[in-house]
Amino acid sequence: MRKIVLMMSVSLDGFIEGPDREIDWHLVDAELHRHFNEEIKKLGALLSGRVTYELMAGFWPTADKAPESTAEIVEFAGIWRNTPKVVFSRTLQRAEWHTTIVREVVPEEIRALKEQSGGDLGLGGADLAAAFLRHDLIDEFRVYVHPVLIGRGKPLFPEADALTRLRLVESRAFGNGVVLLRYERERANGAGE
Numbered sequence: 001m002r003k004i005v006l007m008m009s010v011s012l013d014g015f016i017e018g019p020d021r022e023i024d025w026h027l028v029d030a031e032l033h034r035h036f037n038e039e040i041k042k043l044g045a046l047l048s049g050r051v052t053y054e055l056m057a058g059f060w061p062t063a064d065k066a067p068e069s070t071a072e073i074v075e076f077a078g079i080w081r082n083t084p085k086v087v088f089s090r091t092l093q094r095a096e097w098h099t100t101i102v103r104e105v106v107p108e109e110i111r112a113l114k115e116q117s118g119g120d121l122g123l124g125g126a127d128l129a130a131a132f133l134r135h136d137l138i139d140e141f142r143v144y145v146h147p148v149l150i151g152r153g154k155p156l157f158p159e160a161d162a163l164t165r166l167r168l169v170e171s172r173a174f175g176n177g178v179v180l181l182r183y184e185r186e187r188a189n190g191a192g193e
Contacts, residue, residue, distance in 0.1 A: 002044060003139035004110070006129050008156055009178075011146055015153035016126050025148045027176045032144075033072035034176070036090070039142075041079045050089035052125040056080060061097060073078030086113075086121075088128055105131040130158045140184050141166060146175045147177035 009026050010016055010109050028036070029046070048056070063069055064077035085099040092101050105128070113121065121139065123129060132138050142159050143156070167182035180192070 002118065004114065004123050004132065004137055005043075005120050005140040005142060006123045006132070006138050007039070007142045007144075008124065008126070008129070009144040009146055009154045009170045011148050011150045013149045013151065013152075014155050014157070015150050016156050017186040018150050018153040018179070021154075023121045027144065027146050027148070027178055027186055029174075029176045030070065030072055032174050032176060032178055033070070033076065034179075037072060037075050037079060040076070040083065040122060042119050043083060043122040044116075045084040045086055045113075045121050046080075047086045047088070047121055047128065049125040050092045053085065053087040053089070053092070053095065057095070057097065058191055068101070074129070088131075105135065105137075107137060109133040110137050122185060124159075126156055129156070133157075133160070136177070138185065139167075140182065143181045143183075144180060145179045147179075167168065 008016055009023075011025065018025070060077050060080040062077070064074040066073075069077075081097050085095070086093055086102055087099055090103055090104050090106060095101055110132075120139065120140075123132060128139065167185040167186050168181070169180035169184050171180065172182075184189065
């Protein structure tokens with residue numbers, strides 16, 4: 001069965017973006033970008049909310065055409081365009097680049113998507129992640145901690161009344177100071193899905 005993998009960059013103080021939605025503090029150099037490319041091209045689909053999708057769709061479809069694009073950007077543009085995408089939105093009317101629009105997070109439909117063949121499903125966006133967490137649908141967390149304190153902004157995880165137990169399966173430090181923390185869910189039976 002495929003896993004749902006939350007992949008997000010976060011400041012050391014727990015924010016995914018600043019108070020004005022800025023992400024210019026992300027430290028994505030060639031090494032980290034190559035890592036992202038390798039990980040994302042293994043995925044069977046990208047799951048995101050409208051805001052994340054529109055941010056990506058505003059840049060990646062033609063990013064490889066810009067003369068200043070690095071080899072990593074050129075490669076990722078192709079990966080992004082060709083990877084199936086599922087966008088959860090009540091308002092988005094049209095989407096391109098192998099994108100399916102879904103109106104609601106319906107746990108049974110997500111579980112059916114996990115049962116399909118193909119690579120794991122990459123989940124992005126704090127609001128969508130919160131909905132998936134409420135339904136206990138996230139199997140793995142890949143949090144990229146950037147060595148910066150931004151003070152305020154949008155937190156990665158919402159306040160919750162439930163304890164979610166995780167098991168560290170990998171940590172990796174990149175040359176620019178970003179650290180990947182990869183956790184799997186601990187399920188009641190003691191095993192991840």
